[in-house]
Amino acid sequence: MAARTHKRLQPEPTGHDDRGGRVLSAVNAGQGVGWNGAKGAGRKGEGMTAQDRTASERLRLLVTRRLPEMVMDRIAREYEVQLADLAPDLDDRVLWEGAEGCDAILCAPGDSLAAASIANLPGSVRALATYSVGHEHIDLEAARSRGIAVFHTPGVLTDATAEVAMLLLLGAARRAWEGQALVRSGKWAGWEPTQLLGRTLAGKRLGVLGMGRIGSAVALRARAFGMEIHYCNRKRLGNPSEGGAVFHSTPRELFSNSDFLTLHCPASEATQQILDARSIGWLPRGAVVVNSARGSLVDDAALIAALRSGHLAAAGLDVYEGEPAVNPAYLQLENVYLLPHLGSATVEARNAMGHKALDNLAAFFGGSEAPNRLV
Numbered sequence: 458m459a460a461r462t463h464k465r466l467q468p469e470p471t472g473h474d475d476r477g478g479r480v481l482s483a484v485n486a487g488q489g490v491g492w493n494g495a496k497g498a499g500r501k502g503e504g505m506t507a508q509d510r511t512a513s514e515r516l517r518l519l520v521t522r523r524l525p526e527m528v529m530d531r532i533a534r535e536y537e538v539q540l541a542d543l544a545p546d547l548d549d550r551v552l553w554e555g556a557e558g559c560d561a562i563l564c565a566p567g568d569s570l571a572a573a574s575i576a577n578l579p580g581s582v583r584a585l586a587t588y589s590v591g592h593e594h595i596d597l598e599a600a601r602s603r604g605i606a607v608f609h610t611p612g613v614l615t616d617a618t619a620e621v622a623m624l625l626l627l628g629a630a631r632r633a634w635e636g637q638a639l640v641r642s643g644k645w646a647g648w649e650p651t652q653l654l655g656r657t658l659a660g661k662r663l664g665v666l667g668m669g670r671i672g673s674a675v676a677l678r679a680r681a682f683g684m685e686i687h688y689c690n691r692k693r694l695g696n697p698s699e700g701g702a703v704f705h706s707t708p709r710e711l712f713s714n715s716d717f718l719t720l721h722c723p724a725s726e727a728t729q730q731i732l733d734a735r736s737i738g739w740l741p742r743g744a745v746v747v748n749s750a751r752g753s754l755v756d757d758a759a760l761i762a763a764l765r766s767g768h769l770a771a772a773g774l775d776v777y778e779g780e781p782a783v784n785p786a787y788l789q790l791e792n793v794y795l796l797p798h799l800g801s802a803t804v805e806a807r808n809a810m811g812h813k814a815l816d817n818l819a820a821f822f823g824g825s826e827a828p829n830r831l832v
Contacts, residue, residue: 515537516536516560516561517536517537517539517558517560517581518532518537518818519538519541519555519559519561519562520541521541521564522564522588524588532811539556549574549577552568552578553577556581557579558579559581560583561582561583561585561586561822562578562584562586563586563587563588563814563815563818564586564588564594565587565589566587566591567594568594569594570585570600572599574596575595576603583604583606584822585600585606585608586607586815586817587609588610588811589609590610591724591751592609593724595607606827606830607831608814608827608830610810610814610829611670612813613806613810613813614801614806614810615670615671616674617800617802617805618800618801618806619674619675619677619678621800622671622719622747622775623675623678624773625747625773625774625775625794626658626663626717626747626773629792629793630656630717631655631656632791634793635653636653656745656770656771658682658684658717659684660684660685662715663675663679663685663687663716664687664688664712664717664719665686665702666688666689666720666722668702668721671721673700676688676702686703687703688702688705688711689708708731708736708739709736712736713740715741716743717744718746718747719747719749720747720748720749720751720754721749721750722750722751722754724751728751730756731754732756732760733759734756734759737760737763737768737769740769743768743769745772746760747774747775748772748773748774748776749775749800751776752776752777752778752779757787760772761790764790764793771793771794772793772794774794775796775799775800776800777798813829817830
């Protein structure tokens with residue numbers, strides 16, 4: 458088996474966060490540089506492809522999370538790399554110090570790049586690529602004012618996230634968590650006519666709030682289960698994209714015609730807690746709600762109250778407001794199917810996300826137009 462092209466070096470003792478958090482290490486194609494010994498790449502290698510640069514011309518990239526091996530191997534071939542295993546409770550100075558001398562940062566959801574963080578980044582940083590479609594963790598205006606380009610990775614996690622939305626629909630409707638818990642507990646006494654009766658998807662109305670790439674992919678899969686598709690979107694899709702789905706111009710109209718509801722909106726001021734006590738009241742009694750989009754779309758207290766009262770039969774959640782913290786009341790409810798933000802968690806999707814992020818950086822530093830530039 459061929460040896461890996463990168464190695465991880467232990468950081469210098471002065472690199473430790475004073476709370477004992479995980480800190481930076483250097484990674485490159487066999488010649489790692491300690492965190493405190495980092496030298497800026499300056500403008501070397503600009504206008505070249507990553508493959509054309511010599512070792513001395515390589516740009517320096519700060520990677521905030523360890524990514525899949527295939528992606529890390531490519532990074533090690535193309536960049537001089539600084540790797541930071543950032544924990545959510547680490548302060549900004551770990552990011553600032555790690556980015557010293559770096560030309561770009563490859564970050565991820567959970568890395569807070571708010572205005573103050575961006576304002577204090579070293580002057581060497583010219584680009585931010587996020588390993589995600591969502592970019593709520595980056596202050597785009599702050600990046601714009603600093604002249605820092607920002608890129609994201611749309612289009613490569615559609616199928617994976619749509620599959621998880623279907624998993625949530627099935628898991629919630631068919632009481633999958635309760636069934637697995639019963640088997641694992643050793644208390645299952647065998648088949649019974651009324652044991653864990655759920656709801657079938659076939660013949661039911663699925664409401665899709667947000668008919669973009671992922672919403673459309675969920676609709677396609679749900680049709681195969683015999684569901685009737687209804688949707689609400691900023692603009693009506695029209696044929697053939699609509700695929701026979703019923704368009705509703707308002708969320709209220711959609712909710713009132715949905716036996717199942719799946720959320721696929723971007724996070725914004727307009728969609729903040731769009732599923733609240735009032736909108737839950739528009740849903741028919743016994744409806745099932747799932748969210749694989751953004752935790753901020755849901756008013757947790759209202760959803761929990763509706764699940765307890767029986768107005769909603771069940772819910773399936775893959776994302777949470779303030780994650781990784783989860784409202785503890787969800788953990789006490791048997792009619793909630795919970796996943797730990799697995800939407801894009803397939804080998805194929807996560808590799809594709811990494812390659813798309815690197816393709817964007819390669820285009821930017823090579824002087825070409827990057828297709829997924831936000832700023």
